[in-house]
Amino acid sequence: MNNRSAKISALPHVFIFPLPLQGPVNCMLKLAQLLSQQDIRVTFLNTQHIHQRLLNCTDHTNHFKRYANLRFETLPDGLPEENPRTGDQIVNLLASVEIVAAPIFRQMVTAGDYGPESEAPVTCIIADGIFTFAHGVAAEIGVPLLYFDTISPCGLWSYICLPKLIEAGELPFRDDNLDEMIINTPGMEGILRRRDLPSFCRAKDLDDPVLKVILKEDEHIPLAQGLIFNTFQELEGPILSQMSNICPNIYAIGPLTVIENARFEVETTMSSTSIWKEDMSCISWLDVQPARSVVYVSIGSLVIVTKEDFLELWHGLVNSGSRFLWVQRQGSVIGGLKGLETPVELAQWTKERGYIVSWAPQQQVLAHPAVGAFFTHSGWNSTLESIVAGKPMICWPYGVDQQVNSRYVEQVWKLGLDMKDMCDRVVIERMIKEVMGSRKDEFLERAGRLAKLAKASVEEGGSSFRDLDRLVDDIKSMRI
Ligand code: UDP
Numbered sequence: 001m002n003n004r005s006a007k008i009s010a011l012p013h014v015f016i017f018p019l020p021l022q023g024p025v026n027c028m029l030k031l032a033q034l035l036s037q038q039d040i041r042v043t044f045l046n047t048q049h050i051h052q053r054l055l056n057c058t059d060h061t062n063h064f065k066r067y068a069n070l071r072f073e074t075l076p077d078g079l080p081e082e083n084p085r086t087g088d089q090i091v092n093l094l095a096s097v098e099i100v101a102a103p104i105f106r107q108m109v110t111a112g113d114y115g116p117e118s119e120a121p122v123t124c125i126i127a128d129g130i131f132t133f134a135h136g137v138a139a140e141i142g143v144p145l146l147y148f149d150t151i152s153p154c155g156l157w158s159y160i161c162l163p164k165l166i167e168a169g170e171l172p173f174r175d176d177n178l179d180e181m182i183i184n185t186p187g188m189e190g191i192l193r194r195r196d197l198p199s200f201c202r203a204k205d206l207d208d209p210v211l212k213v214i215l216k217e218d219e220h221i222p223l224a225q226g227l228i229f230n231t232f233q234e235l236e237g238p239i240l241s242q243m244s245n246i247c248p249n250i251y252a253i254g255p256l257t258v259i260e261n262a263r264f265e266v267e268t269t270m271s272s273t274s275i276w277k278e279d280m281s282c283i284s285w286l287d288v289q290p291a292r293s294v295v296y297v298s299i300g301s302l303v304i305v306t307k308e309d310f311l312e313l314w315h316g317l318v319n320s321g322s323r324f325l326w327v328q329r330q331g332s333v334i335g336g337l338k339g340l341e342t343p344v345e346l347a348q349w350t351k352e353r354g355y356i357v358s359w360a361p362q363q364q365v366l367a368h369p370a371v372g373a374f375f376t377h378s379g380w381n382s383t384l385e386s387i388v389a390g391k392p393m394i395c396w397p398y399g400v401d402q403q404v405n406s407r408y409v410e411q412v413w414k415l416g417l418d419m420k421d422m423c424d425r426v427v428i429e430r431m432i433k434e435v436m437g438s439r440k441d442e443f444l445e446r447a448g449r450l451a452k453l454a455k456a457s458v459e460e461g462g463s464s465f466r467d468l469d470r471l472v473d474d475i476k477s478m479r480i
Helices: 003-010 022-036 048-057 060-066 087-110 133-141 153-160 162-167 209-223 233-243 256-264 281-287 307-320 344-353 362-367 380-389 402-412 425-438 440-458 463-477
Strands: 013-017 041-047 070-075 124-128 145-148 226-229 250-252 294-298 323-327 354-357 371-376 393-395 416-418
Touching: 013 022, 013 087, 022 041, 022 070, 022 124, 022 145, 022 256, 022 380, 022 463, 041 048, 041 087, 048 070, 070 087, 087 133, 087 209, 124 133, 133 145, 145 209, 153 162, 153 209, 153 233, 153 402, 162 209, 226 233, 226 463, 233 250, 233 440, 233 463, 250 463, 256 380, 256 440, 256 463, 281 323, 281 354, 281 362, 294 307, 294 362, 307 344, 307 425, 344 354, 362 371, 362 380, 371 380, 371 425, 380 402, 380 440, 393 402, 393 425, 402 416, 416 425, 425 440, 440 463
Parallel strands: 013 041, 013 124, 041 070, 124 145, 145 226, 226 250, 294 323, 294 371, 323 354, 371 393, 393 416
Antiparallel strands: none
16 A cells, blocks of 8 residues: 555545435535545545536636545436426436436445545445435445435424324325324424425325335434434424434534634635526625615525416515515426516516526525515525525425425524415515515514524534534544
């Protein structure tokens, strides 16, 4: 063994495999960056599709300069390049990853077959919680597996309770009353109604393909040596304590978007992890808007909406009288916007008081003083980013954990309003007026308080700071 190889194999070596979607890649790449700054060698396993998109949007040389211990490996996700990878395609994507990518991942890890630096043996695997196949691979080479579920712990906890709900006859729903309270979700008593469960719970029978995937995930989660979450104790302490009943080793290390700045005293944020090109012109537009006058509107990277809902949203925004910055992601309206008749009054208002981009630098936007509220689909990254920025929310959840997140935003954290199941211009107008106007002070006060707690949690001595230290120490103690 030469000197260089000896040095490489002396470092712990973590293999990180994220679900190949924007949200999970954001979180996992930030974790990879953090670990690689702590004398841990990290191999980040990207699908070719995601990797190419990252390369198109990011100055990658930055990654290599700044994170010398971080390297990338790629594999196919098995889908034709032209296939959409939107929210409605998740089951296809997962099936394809399991058939095509999982065997390559196994080969890489078990045969040490991962490129020129293969001499560094893997000492720990961190995989998305939905990758149930990762458990067998970790067991085969005898290294610990940590699951990083990048959705919200409150959302994941509702998933974990599904077998209980089925056993108790709460699932499938016996009738159409979506306002009936849910009972068998310990720690969430009095919070969730049927409509607040993940949307796949509305399936008529237990053969629903998404439900089946989640039930399989439920069986595997407790098999991991630890669970990593992008959250902080002060936000989700009661849920994390429920979670520790199924896996006692919990690392709550969020919000990941602010942890590096707190820890390494760097002024800039971490290298962008976006897979769309950010349109920075919206920041100049925000610079000339009055303080707290703008509603920022985004439905994340996966949600797709009907033309009817798109129009309702547009009417509601205009009728609210607020200025708005609206992310209209390419492909997010079913059938596209071609042929959509634009009402003259909407076009006029949008020209005068609105700004549209296809992808925004979201964290910068949320931190901008001109932004007064976030109209969001309640994805977990977006929710946490809004909490960090101290911005109240109007929530329009679409699927998976978003239904639970939006309920928590309104009912538990009291940071805004949950509009779920009601995409109607009158409701949108009313809710924006409440959050931006009549109840503004109440929401701002709560949001400001929680933002402070979020930032304190990642500072020295804070709960997330300590959990990240513990994670680093534990990884360093894992040797094969
Ligand atoms: N995002 C962004 N610009 C946009 C819209 C979204 O950078 O114009 C980022 C956002 O900051 C977040 C991620 O995309 O980190 C979306 O993740 P989230 O979990 O909120 O939702 P998902 O896309 O997974 O549904």
